[in-house]
Amino acid sequence: MAFNPIVDAEKCKGCEECVDVCPTEVFEMKDEKSVPVNAEECLGCESCIEVCEEDAIVVEED
Ligand code: SF4
Ligand code: SF4
Structure with missing residues (x-):
């Protein structure tokens, strides 16, 4: 089972809560938006x- 987290940049307000909570450091902030740079994790x-x-x-399931 693989998962694919996706951030809607239009909705993201850059609070960084998802960056802090993710146990596998999937997200990084870029230009004040969260980006799932390690989606495979x-x-x-x-x-x-x-x-x-x-x-x-x-988070989509593949
Ligand atoms: S930084 Fe993460 S938790 Fe905060 S609004 Fe953007 S996507 Fe949501
Ligand atoms: S592991 Fe996946 S579902 Fe859990 S917080 Fe990180 S990106 Fe979100």
Whole structure:
């Protein structure tokens, strides 16, 4: 099972909560937006979805 976290840059407000909560450091901030630079490390825990108040993150299952 592979997971694919995606950030909607239009919705992201740059709070960095997802960067802090992700156990596998999937996200990095670029130009004040969260970018899933290590998407292949995603465990599918959905902690980032829960912490994002902007509903900017979805995690797809492949
Ligand atoms: S938690 Fe949501 S709003 Fe905050 S940086 Fe991450 S994607 Fe952006
Ligand atoms: S689902 Fe979990 S492991 Fe995957 S990006 Fe979100 S916080 Fe990180």
